[in-house]
Amino acid sequence: MNYRHAFHAGNFADVHKHALLARLVDYLKRKDKPFRVYDTHAGIGVYDLTADEAVRTGEFHQGIQRVLASDADQHPLLSDYLAIVRELNKQLELPSYPGSPYIVRQMLRRQDRLSAYELHPADFKTLASHFAGDVQVKTIELDGWLALGGHVPPKEKRGLVLIDPPFEAVDEFSRIVEQLSRAWQRWSSGIYAIWYPIKRRSVVEEFHRQLAQSGIANIVAAEFCRESDADEHRLVGSGLIVINPPYVFAQEAQTIMDILQPLLAISPNARGTIKTLAGERQ
Numbered sequence: 001m002n003y004r005h006a007f008h009a010g011n012f013a014d015v016h017k018h019a020l021l022a023r024l025v026d027y028l029k030r031k032d033k034p035f036r037v038y039d040t041h042a043g044i045g046v047y048d049l050t051a052d053e054a055v056r057t058g059e060f061h062q063g064i065q066r067v068l069a070s071d072a073d074q075h076p077l078l079s080d081y082l083a084i085v086r087e088l089n090k091q092l093e094l095p096s097y098p099g100s101p102y103i104v105r106q107m108l109r110r111q112d113r114l115s116a117y118e119l120h121p122a123d124f125k126t127l128a129s130h131f132a133g134d135v136q137v138k139t140i141e142l143d144g145w146l147a148l149g150g151h152v153p154p155k156e157k158r159g160l161v162l163i164d165p166p167f168e169a170v171d172e173f174s175r176i177v178e179q180l181s182r183a184w185q186r187w188s189s190g191i192y193a194i195w196y197p198i199k200r201r202s203v204v205e206e207f208h209r210q211l212a213q214s215g216i217a218n219i220v221a222a223e224f225c226r227e228s229d230a231d232e233h234r235l236v237g238s239g240l241i242v243i244n245p246p247y248v249f250a251q252e253a254q255t256i257m258d259i260l261q262p263l264l265a266i267s268p269n270a271r272g273t274i275k276t277l278a279g280e281r282q
């Protein structure tokens with residue numbers, strides 16, 4: 001386990017993923033009934049952007065820093081997410097960036113719960129320290145794939161699973177399809193959001209094909225590329241698969257990506273696209 005998210009916190013892919021994540025949580029809040037969010041690969045929760053890791057890559061300069069320098073907060077579809085980022089920076093009085101469990105936690109109501117899993121021992125310690133004593137958050141030092149296999153569905157019967165693995169394993173894309181198919185058999189009404197890197201287009205197309213043929217219904221992919229596809233093995237875009245997307249999601253995600261496009265672009269070919277991979281169950 002070499003991957004440490006501290007090197008990438010607040011980069012363009014985090015902005016894309018977290019802006020859409022906040023919309024999914026917002027949707028769950030439209031009913032009073034409680035819900036649960038599972039964050040299977042949670043990271044440390046809060047990132048110091050003055051730390052050596054963040055400074056060394058400087059990735060946040062082309063991500064959250066550009067967005068915070070704009071008037072994107074004015075847009076209602078981005079306001080919840082950006083208010084959480086700004087509030088964290090104010091509280092810590094340091095350039096900082098919230099990870100997925102922190103963003104979700106800020107959005108929960110009293111009746112809602114978050115289960116956050118992290119396998120790296122040092123990262124788990126940091127994650128647990130942020131939520132110590134918080135009765136609405138359970139932090140668990142466990143393989144997120146085991147959690148997906150054993151902990152869904154939640155007793156609340158409503159909720160969201162965020163799956164955001166480090167893509168260190170060569171078979172990560174096939175593992176996602178396999179694990180998702182099993183989880184979906186047990187909990188087909190849950191919302192699932194899976195982040196993936198866009199490097200080689202052929203790899204992404206094969207992933208989409210496998211998902212489309214998995215038997216899982218109602219799947220969309222929201223992809224934001226900040227430049228054209230490249231032949232080399234480098235990150236050109238950020239993808240989010242959403243299973244059982246709220247009915248407003250595709251339209252909202254397209255609007256969000258259109259707002260982010262001029263802010264996060266590094267080439268005139270930057271674009272956000274929505275693809276339907278599987279329709280609703282008949």
Ligand code: SAM
Nearest residue numbers: 005041042043099100118119120143144164166
């Ligand atoms: N979701 C986080 C966010 O958006 O702020 C970022 C997560 S980062 C991309 C992936 C994390 O998964 C790393 O912190 C890594 O240590 C952790 N990890 C790797 N393998 C894992 C596993 N099998 N189960 C749980 N966590 C794992």
